[in-house]
Amino acid sequence: MDYLIEISFIFVAVSLVFLYNYYHDKNGIPTNWPIVGMLPALFLNLHNIHDYVVEVVEKTQLNFVFKGPWLANMQIFVTVDPANVHHIMSKNFGNYPKGPKFNEIFDVLGDGISNSDSPMWEYQRKMAKSFVNHSKFHENLVKKVEDKIESGLKPILDNVSNQGIEIDLQDLFGRLTFDTSCTVLIDFDPKSLSIEMPIVPSSKAFDDLEEAILYRHAMPPSIWKFQRWLSIGREKKFKQAWKNVDDFIYNCIAIKRSQKVSDQNSKNNDMGVNLFTLYTEAIEENNTQTPNIKKDDDKLLRDSLLNLVLAGRDTISVALSWFFYLLSKNARVETKLREEVEKIMSHTQDFSNNSRELCNKLVYLHASLCETLRLYPPVVFESKSPVEPDILPSGHTVSPNMQIIFSLYAMGRMKSIWGDDCHEFKPERWISEEGNIRHEPSYKFLAFNAGPRTCVGKDMAFTEMKIVAATVLRNYRIEPVDGFQGVPDISIILHMKYGFKVKVSHLR
Ligand code: HEM
Incomplete structure (x- = not known):
């Protein structure tokens, strides 16, 4: 009973991973699926998440928007762009x-x-x-x-x-x-x-x-x-x-x-x-x-x-x-x-x-x-959220409901x-x-x-x-x-x- 919710979650995730493998987008960038968003890619690569982020941001010119499941209202902007980091952390x-x-x-x-x-x-x-x-x-x-x-x-x-x-x-x-x-x-x-x-x-x-x-x-x-x-x-x-x-x-x-x-x-x-x-x-x-x-x-x-x-x-x-x-x-x-x-x-x-x-x-x-x-x-990532909507030097717009993650490892x-x-x-x-x-x-x-x-x-x-x-x-x-x-x-x-x-x- 203790782990019931986790097990159901893992079961859904494994099924999604199976589907994902079947229809895998070959360019290595996570596919945004209806309803589940990019969760399948996350679960498939969780064991190797740090190197996976390296691959993705290298292919997406240092910036990438991860979309979570439809109902979860989960949007994560992953960036390793020094100009964005400078803007968010200092300017x-x-x-x-x-x-x-x-x-x-x-x-x-x-x-x-x-x-x-x-x-x-x-x-x-x-x-x-x-x-x-x-x-x-x-x-x-x-x-x-x-x-x-x-x-x-x-x-x-x-x-x-x-x-x-x-x-x-x-x-x-x-x-x-x-x-x-x-x-x-x-x-x-x-x-x-x-x-x-x-x-x-x-x-x-x-x-x-x-x-x-x-x-x-x-x-x-x-x-x-x-x-x-x-x-x-x-x-x-x-x-x-x-x-x-x-x-x-x-x-x-x-x-x-x-x-x-x-x-x-x-x-x-x-x-x-x-x-x-x-x-x-x-x-x-x-x-x-x-x-x-x-x-x-x-x-x-x-x-x-x-x-x-x-x-x-x-x-x-x-x-x-x-x-x-x-x-x-x-x-x-x-x-x-x-x-x-x-x-x-x-x-x-x-x-x-x-x-x-x-x-x-x-x-x-x-x-x-x-x-x-x-x-x-040692501190592998940094997480931020804006109070007011903002336009970053990379041209991306971020809003208060978004999470921004810097992967220090990928950077x-x-x-x-x-x-x-x-x-x-x-x-x-x-x-x-x-x-x-x-x-x-x-x-x-x-x-x-x-x-x-x-x-x-x-x-x-x-x-x-x-x-x-x-x-x-x-x-x-x-x-x-x-x-x-x-x-x-x-x-x-x-x-x-x-x-x-x-x-x-x-x-x-
Ligand atoms: C190799 C060793 C260390 C590394 C790589 C490191 C890295 C970092 C990073 C990345 C942050 C920002 C974390 C965040 O805001 O989420 C941080 C903050 C901080 N670190 Fe270190 N740290 C190290 C050792 C230490 C040590 C030995 C202390 C001992 C006092 C320390 C005290 C702090 C404090 C107090 C903050 C918070 C600063 C603030 O929010 O104003 N760190 N460190």
Whole structure:
């Protein structure tokens, strides 16, 4: 009974797929069928949706209108056109808020930064930026990441190397970044990274939330809302995951509150300020000119912290996984990277001194990470809706009942944007003739978003990725197990579907 609606939906979809196969439009662009619209093409290609979108937008000059079933009133404008992206994300930003449709799908994020519009978004952004721009933030970040590498990552890699066993590197990086994000952002270490590889319910709950959110994007809203009302299928799982995430965050808040009471001097911790202190003081003082903020507003605190942890958790680990996967297929780049790391770090064991200078000097590593993010952007798509009808630079008219989707994955693979070699992994494209990093406008390289909502954690992400990547490159050789192929998963974050199974050996 639980999955009845999903099963009926799948049954109809399979029948449609059969019909679609029979009458398939050979030019590779979805056919708009009477009544069911383009759903058959969507279902037929769902397993390979990211590459399918690449094919379609390449054939449709970067823009494509997907028409849903007749009764569902579902129209999605898929665009990877940099001029449209620039218009929507920057030039006419005010007309493209997150809006009620996005808020509904991402309801679990509450009033946090990723799910709010002005004035709440302005408040959240100001708070998040004041935290990551704090004078001691960078120093604290480097210390926490280095500590986790020494106490967690290296012992596990040493162990699997000594025993000659396989490990899922994506899982390992996921644990590393979950622990570091929580430690740096909310000053709480869930200790998911240890040799026992424990199952951590809060981390699993985040995975379940991401899966259900993607499902909500693909389903007509009436169906997932009906399932939510009945608490069945994926919506039942979503509800449980939401509860687990709440338990985790509220527990952190309770611990922090009790620490604050026992240590009134909490401002003087090793960082000088932490995110919890920053938010609680702003909420308690209510001096932020933001409406509807109450004293002891734990719900707002929960929303604020959850959004930051979620934003910083999987993005970094997924980027690192694809980075090492691409290196395993590009020995030339790997050799150059090892040479650069050895040269720049020849006089030091780690990043604890001069971390900024070391990170800045690792130019080829920076270029290789950008190239990874171009081909495998961790946030795989962006969704928008206009408040007022608008005409885009491509000449398409969009209206408030339409959803606009940018496929970041497809954007990095367009010949007209990146050239004929766009499918190759070539860090050199990011390096200028003078040997510096070549700047690409964010509406072309959208991995960190563009315009006023550009990612707040970009510097944090590069610092963490460089420290982890350089440490692994200096000490270990990573080889995928025989026959391994990295397959992008269908999720809002671009995980590898079957993890990243590797063998590890010591370099020295
Ligand atoms: C490789 C790593 C990362 C990538 C590729 C990335 C990418 C992105 C993207 C695409 C968005 C826009 C999402 C949307 O609006 O739907 C975003 C927003 C955001 N990111 Fe990141 N991110 C990364 C790491 C981080 C980290 C470590 C943090 C830690 C604080 C962070 C904090 C944020 C925040 C707060 C926003 C919301 C900005 C706003 O709406 O004003 N990100 N990021």
